[in-house]
Amino acid sequence: MIIAIDGPSGAGKSTLGKMLAKRLGLLYLDTGAMYRAVALLAIREGIDASDEEAMTRAAKRAEIRLSGEPGHLHVELNGEDVTEAIRGEKVGQTASVISIVSGVRRFLVERQRILGKSAEHGAVLDGRDIGTVVFPDADIKFFLTAKPEARARRRFEEDERKGLAVSLEKTVREINLRDERDSTREDSPLRIADDALVIDTSEMEIEDVLNAMLAGVRGKQ
C-alpha cells in the first residue's frame, strides 16, 4: 500500500505521516529530508543553487540514507548523521530553492519510487509532489493544508521549544516565501491531485486529523 501526503510546509504532514505509518505498520518516507540533505551538501560545498548542472551532480553525489522507526528517524548524508543539521530554516529555504532544479528532482523522485516500492508492507510518503508525480497511482492521497497563520504559529512554537525562535512575523514571512516558491515552480509544483482527500487542519486536533485519515484509508480498503 502506498499512501501519499502532500501539502504546504507546517500543515502537519510529517507528524501525521509518522503517526499513520506507525499505526498501519508501514515505512515512513520523509521526502523533504532528501531535498534538505542535498541542500546541506550544496551549502557546505558552496555550490550556486542556480547552477543546474552543478546542482544535479551534487544530488547524484549525495548518498542519502533514511533509517529508524517513524518516531525516531535518522538521516545520513554520505555516512554522516545529519538528522539535526538539516532542520534549520536556512537549509529549509535552500531545499525549496534547489528543488526547482529538474535534474535534482528526477534523481530524488527515482530514489523515492524505489524506496516506496521495495517497502515490505508499503509506505507513507510525505512531500509536495507525491500524489501528482512520484506515485500518481497511490492507493490513497491526502492533501493536508492549514491557514498560513496557523502553520506559522505551529512552526514558531516548534522553533521556540528548540530554542530557535526569532519572531512570529519572521516565521510568517519565511512560510509565505517557501509556499510561493514551492507552488509556482515549473517542474512539479505543489498542487492538489484530482483524487486527493483535502483536510484543512487549521482548527483540528492532531488526533482528529489522524482519525479522518484512518477513515479515509479504511474507505479505500
Ligand code: DC
Ligand atoms: O517538507 P520540507 O519542509 O522538509 O521540504 C523542504 C523543501 O523541499 C520544500 O520547501 C520543497 C522541497 N520538497 C519538494 O520540492 N518536493 C518534495 N516531495 C518534498 C520537499
